[in-house]
């Protein structure tokens with residue numbers, strides 16, 4: 001495809017890198033993966049897998065290079081558990097994974113699809129085999145949550161996106177124990193009118209810690225006459241006061257262009273929930289769901305993202 005604009009993220013030539021055909025059990029689609037680089041250098045994706053009832057669970061896929069030769073669990077790695085957690089009645093979706101050194105664990109913040117809409121749930125794991133489930137930590141209607149990797153002023157911090165009548169904005173809340181959340185602050189509002197990020201925005205992957213601040217990839221949802229367009233923008237937040245926005249890009253930096261992003265179960269959606277950063281501390285692999293049907297990869301650099309924010 002010939003681009004009329006400079007590209008910040010570059011799509012991988014193997015895209016889409018994972019589809020339902022890669023699974024050993026029957027599924028409908030696989031998309032919106034959380035991602036981590038394990039200590040041994042393995043890339044682990046927690047993929048959102050939609051089964052053939054329409055309910056989602058999470059399934060781990062591991063690869064040495066983060067591009068191909070994925071080893072995929074032969075069964076759901078983290079299934080919904082409606083027996084113990086009735087909030088997971090209609091499945092679990094869109095995991096964002098944060099490594100939390102203080103807990104010597106990974107925190108998986110995901111969407112629990114409750115009878116009353118989506119809410120935010122938390123599970124901790126050390127090895128992506130066994131999970132300590134905390135259940136729902138934010139009631140519906142709320143999604144697009146991620147935990148910051150360390151406490152801010154002694155408190156854990158969770159970014160999330162409650163939906164209210166006037167719009168859907170990014171909020172941050174604080175907790176002493178990961179269970180009781182308060183001190184709710186608005187972090188960034190959707191714009192209005194014709195903007196690409198009018199009315200509804202949400203965090204995409206967990207924030208990236210940089211010397212300049214928390215670098216955030218967020219999605220904006222533009223309602224059109226026929227459907228919705230999911231695109232990605234950038235913003236930077238203060239390291240010690242993460243609800244304080246320092247910079248926000250005007251233009252989107254990534255949107256549906258290729259056919260696998262434009263056409264699928266949900267047309268015109270690119271939806272990353274995770275990334276890995278190479279040992280150079282700069283090269284970034286962003287993993288995203290494309291058209292709610294498959295998983296794709298695009299690469300960039302943190303330095304280029306910060307420069308882009310300065311120029312846009």
Ligand code: BMA
Pocket residue numbers: 032093094230266269271289292
């Ligand atoms: C959002 C989320 C995502 C999904 C996207 C496009 O609201 O539910 O899981 O990929 O819509 O359908």
